[in-house]
Amino acid sequence: MSLLHLAIISPFLLAILVPFAYKLFRQIHTGWFILPLPILLFSYFISYLSITSNQQSVTKSFSWIPSLGIDFTAKVDGLGLLFSLLITGIGALVVLYSIYYLDKNKEQLNTFYVYLLLFMGAMLGVVLSDNLLVLYTFWEFTSFSSFLLIGYWYHREKSRYGAQKSMIITVFGGLSMLAGIILLYLMTGTFSITEIIAQSNEIFTNPLFVPALLCILLGAFTKSAQFPFHIWLPDAMEAPTPVSAYLHSATMVKAGIYLVARMSPVFAEHSLWLWLVAGFGIVTLFWGSFSAVKQTDLKAILAFSTVSQLGMIMSLLGIGAAALHFETVEDSYFTVATTAAVFHLINHATFKGSLFMVAGIVDHETGTRDIRKLGGLMNFMPITFTLAIIGTFAMAGLPPFNGFLSKEMFFTGMVRVLEMDIFNLDTWGVLFPVLAWVASVFTFIYSMVLVFKTFTGKFQPEKLEKKPHEAPLGMLISPIVLASLVIIIGFFPNIISNTLISPAQASIMPPAEGYMYDAHIYFWHGFTPELFMTLGVITVGILLFATLPKWRKVYDMFPEKLALNRFYDGMLEVSQRASFNLTRLYMNGFIRTYLVYIFTFFIVALAATLFIKDAFKFDTSNVAPIHYAEVLLALGIAAASITILFVKSRMTSIILLGAVGYTVSLFFVIFRAPDLALTQLVIETISVSLFLLAFYHLPKLRHEERIRFKMTNALISVGVGAVVTMIALSAHSNKMFDSIAQYYVENTYKEAAGKNMVNVILVDFRGFDTMFEITVLGIAALGIFAMIKLRLEGGKKNENK
Amino acid sequence: MEILMAFVIGILFMSATYLMLSKSLLRIIVGTGLLSHGAHMLILTMGGLKRGAAPLLGEHASSYSDPIPQALILTAIVISFGVTAFFLVLAYRAYQELGTDNMDRMRGTEGND
Numbered sequence: 001m002s003l004l005h006l007a008i009i010s011p012f013l014l015a016i017l018v019p020f021a022y023k024l025f026r027q028i029h030t031g032w033f034i035l036p037l038p039i040l041l042f043s044y045f046i047s048y049l050s051i052t053s054n055q056q057s058v059t060k061s062f063s064w065i066p067s068l069g070i071d072f073t074a075k076v077d078g079l080g081l082l083f084s085l086l087i088t089g090i091g092a093l094v095v096l097y098s099i100y101y102l103d104k105n106k107e108q109l110n111t112f113y114v115y116l117l118l119f120m121g122a123m124l125g126v127v128l129s130d131n132l133l134v135l136y137t138f139w140e141f142t143s144f145s146s147f148l149l150i151g152y153w154y155h156r157e158k159s160r161y162g163a164q165k166s167m168i169i170t171v172f173g174g175l176s177m178l179a180g181i182i183l184l185y186l187m188t189g190t191f192s193i194t195e196i197i198a199q200s201n202e203i204f205t206n207p208l209f210v211p212a213l214l215c216i217l218l219g220a221f222t223k224s225a226q227f228p229f230h231i232w233l234p235d236a237m238e239a240p241t242p243v244s245a246y247l248h249s250a251t252m253v254k255a256g257i258y259l260v261a262r263m264s265p266v267f268a269e270h271s272l273w274l275w276l277v278a279g280f281g282i283v284t285l286f287w288g289s290f291s292a293v294k295q296t297d298l299k300a301i302l303a304f305s306t307v308s309q310l311g312m313i314m315s316l317l318g319i320g321a322a323a324l325h326f327e328t329v330e331d332s333y334f335t336v337a338t339t340a341a342v343f344h345l346i347n348h349a350t351f352k353g354s355l356f357m358v359a360g361i362v363d364h365e366t367g368t369r370d371i372r373k374l375g376g377l378m379n380f381m382p383i384t385f386t387l388a389i390i391g392t393f394a395m396a397g398l399p400p401f402n403g404f405l406s407k408e409m410f411f412t413g414m415v416r417v418l419e420m421d422i423f424n425l426d427t428w429g430v431l432f433p434v435l436a437w438v439a440s441v442f443t444f445i446y447s448m449v450l451v452f453k454t455f456t457g458k459f460q461p462e463k464l465e466k467k468p469h470e471a472p473l474g475m476l477i478s479p480i481v482l483a484s485l486v487i488i489i490g491f492f493p494n495i496i497s498n499t500l501i502s503p504a505q506a507s508i509m510p511p512a513e514g515y516m517y518d519a520h521i522y523f524w525h526g527f528t529p530e531l532f533m534t535l536g537v538i539t540v541g542i543l544l545f546a547t548l549p550k551w552r553k554v555y556d557m558f559p560e561k562l563a564l565n566r567f568y569d570g571m572l573e574v575s576q577r578a579s580f581n582l583t584r585l586y587m588n589g590f591i592r593t594y595l596v597y598i599f600t601f602f603i604v605a606l607a608a609t610l611f612i613k614d615a616f617k618f619d620t621s622n623v624a625p626i627h628y629a630e631v632l633l634a635l636g637i638a639a640a641s642i643t644i645l646f647v648k649s650r651m652t653s654i655i656l657l658g659a660v661g662y663t664v665s666l667f668f669v670i671f672r673a674p675d676l677a678l679t680q681l682v683i684e685t686i687s688v689s690l691f692l693l694a695f696y697h698l699p700k701l702r703h704e705e706r707i708r709f710k711m712t713n714a715l716i717s718v719g720v721g722a723v724v725t726m727i728a729l730s731a732h733s734n735k736m737f738d739s740i741a742q743y744y745v746e747n748t749y750k751e752a753a754g755k756n757m758v759n760v761i762l763v764d765f766r767g768f769d770t771m772f773e774i775t776v777l778g779i780a781a782l783g784i785f786a787m788i789k790l791r792l793e794g795g796k797k798n799e800n801k
Numbered sequence: 802m803e804i805l806m807a808f809v810i811g812i813l814f815m816s817a818t819y820l821m822l823s824k825s826l827l828r829i830i831v832g833t834g835l836l837s838h839g840a841h842m843l844i845l846t847m848g849g850l851k852r853g854a855a856p857l858l859g860e861h862a863s864s865y866s867d868p869i870p871q872a873l874i875l876t877a878i879v880i881s882f883g884v885t886a887f888f889l890v891l892a893y894r895a896y897q898e899l900g901t902d903n904m905d906r907m908r909g910t911e912g913n914d
Contacts, residue, residue: 591904592822624802624850634809641816641835650827657831664838672855672866676874683882690886694893695827713822721815728807741867749858757856757868773876780883784890
């Protein structure tokens with residue numbers, strides 16, 4: 001186990017110690033014990049920068065289940081390192097923020113930090129695993145810890161609902177991803193991503209390739225809240241704000257992005273990949289930004305905004321795949337989309353994290369997140385206001401913040417779709433820039449709503465629970481750090497271009513030998529179409545924002561019934577009710593019904609087998625001769641058993657059963673089985689007396705009646721009888737080999753010193769059977785004794801409760 | 802003879818099935834009794850009904866009946882007797898406690914099933 005492995009599992013190890021720290025040091029906020037770890041990990045991962053900057057990678061392997069090809073292989077390359085830095089860096093800031101956000105006297109801090117550390121370790125595992133099954137393990141860990149964190153305030157119903165919803169959707173996707181992983185394993189024979197990428201050309205024509213692609217994408221789309229699976233994200237906002245900032249803006253929702261980026265070298269050459277990733281991405285972008293405008297809750301706006309920004313990154317990754325179809329990957333003309341995706345990934349993590357923290361501060365200091373109650377907070381919270389301005393303007397794509405740069409590159413990537421002439425992009429491709437532009441207008445509007453409805457306008461103190469004031473310094477540190485990053489990256493984008501962006505891009509689209517991506521980001525492109533698009537976004541956005549109250553009614557036109565949440569809830573309810581009704585339908589509690597199922601299955605399965613296999617054979621060559629006595633006995637037993645069906649009195653039927661038993665005993669006499677005849681005689685006598693004992697001494701049954709005739713019963717019983725007869729005839733006519741009885745005949749006296757063969761078989765040759773048959777009798781006797789003796793007094797009362 | 806026996810066994814199985822599908826607990830137990838008779842006869846018949854001496858070496862016969870099915874049936878008879886006895890006492894107790902032998906009425910209460 002290397003230091004790298006230790007780094008990945010260190011959050012899990014620390015999570016074990018958290019409850020001790022919580023119980024032992026009640027005065028100190030538990031968060032302070034956690035804070036050093038992400039900082040330490042962050043600095044540790046910084047040390048890898050020098051390696052990945054040269055677009056190299058480090059691989060460390062640790063044997064886990066070698067016989068199944070599952071090794072915990074950790075690989076640090078550009079993409080993995082970028083995510084690791086995001087996870088640990090924002091993780092540290094979120095822990096710091098949470099120390100001031102969560103009250104140590106009111107909250108269960110130990111569970112909070114245990115879950116958070118679980119999540120952090122799982123996320124590191126996802127982005128640094130080279131083995132797909134290990135990746136999947138950590139992936140489910142993130143779903144699981146996210147479930148726990150969303151349901152942190154488990155006494156609230158909405159938290160539980162949100163947690164369950166996110167669990168159902170992400171685990172659904174996770175399982176589909178597992179299927180994709182298994183399909184990839186079937187094609188390549190390995191779980192290692194590096195080796196799968198090496199074989200990607202060979203599996204391209206494999207019939208399992210497309211199913212694997214679809215399964216993996218389903219996993220990525222559900223995790224990254226792509227349309228129509230985005231519905232869990234707004235409901236996940238019931239989590240504490242540090243969780244929303246960390247999981248639902250910066251890290252977990254990007255796991256799907258990571259997966260798409262990571263698997264790009266395997267799948268991206270397929271046209272389906274480009275269309276699905278780019279198509280779902282752009283639709284998500286549009287739908288998310290469109291829906292964000294109508295929200296009134298700060299965190300709901302941010303949730304839909306996250307959905308839309310994730311869609312934007314996803315669409316860029318999809319469009320970037322087009323570069324693979326041209327002569328050289330090095331032609332950076334189409335790779336700009338991938339550069340933009342990575343760049344915006346970083347930018348989004350910075351500004352969205354800070355915005356969530358701002359929303360948390362507003363919530364914390366005023367007691368509400370509803371923008372209809374907020375307003376005019378600018379004078380009370382100048383620092384928070386400044387932070388909000390920076391975050392929202394970056395989100396809207398305004399200069400000089402980093403969002404501007406990535407939005408420009410986004411437009412560049414989308415405009416260049418028009419020049420692609422593959423996969424029908426020349427006809428439908430025009431939708432991409434158009435949707436992108438419209439979505440950007442909506443992005444501008446909700447960004448402005450977010451900042452101006454909260455901080456400017458009329459101050460409404462009567463609607464607020466608390467008197468608003470500036471947040472404590474500790475709470476402000478994290479958003480200040482993130483906002484400064486927004487500005488620093490905005491002004492000096494190239495400090496990260498060759499250290500972070502190019503290496504990540506090299507992992508997404510491995511270049512030819514010796515080539516290095518150069519992701520130089522220019523602040524000024526000249527008078528390009530992108531610039532005019534941005535100007536258009538700003539102009540139209542300002543106009544629409546100013547007239548928002550007038551056209552807001554547009555949203556009311558969309559019927560509530562068509563909402564995806566309705567669909568999800570309906571689906572849950574319908575499936576629940578349907579399975580309940582289905583079970584009620586066939587599990588009706590009547591033993592007769594179940595017997596009908598069993599017998600019908602017996603008849604159908606056996607008769608069908610006889611028929612299909614043509615197994616029925618009738619051969620009279622091997623039969624014994626018939627004597628009159630036997631015919632008489634046969635007629636007697638048949639008559640007695642049929643008469644039982646028609647008699648009214650139960651007593652008569654018991655006697656008839658005895659008659660059948662004695663006839664069987666007579667058969668045993670005729671067929672030369674003296675021991676059987678003896679046993680049968682005795683046992684039949686005892687059985688009949690037991691029957692009589694059991695039912696004669698009971699108070700007389702009120703009314704005895706015949707069995708009511710039912711056609712189904714008659715058909716089934718005739719069927720059972722016929723099938724048994726047919727199988728008996730067929731089996732008798734198909735004798736394969738002689739009996740092994742000759743051995744017993746010869747050895748009964750020689751080996752076992754007995755002359756009664758049956759008895760010698762029972763106690764000598766096959767004595768084990770007899771031993772357990774004795775056990776059966778013993779158990780039955782004890783059971784009967786217990787049934788009669790044990791009468792629990794309380795039993796009846798409890799039952800009726 | 803085996804063919805005749807196959808039909809006799811079929812009739813025993815048919816009656817047993819019909820009884821087991823009825824509502825009365827007693828009739829169900831009678832049905833299981835018939836079913837075990839049918840099964841025992843089936844084992845014997847399938848072993849072959851060729852005439853030979855009873856499987857006792859003292860007979861000094863040239864051929865004997867097959868002793869193995871007889872040993873199997875003997876085991877089966879004892880086990881089915883044990884189970885039937887248990888089942889009967891169970892039915893007796895059920896009747897004592899619940900006051901009915903109608904299977905349709907022996908059901909858990911709503912929410913208790």
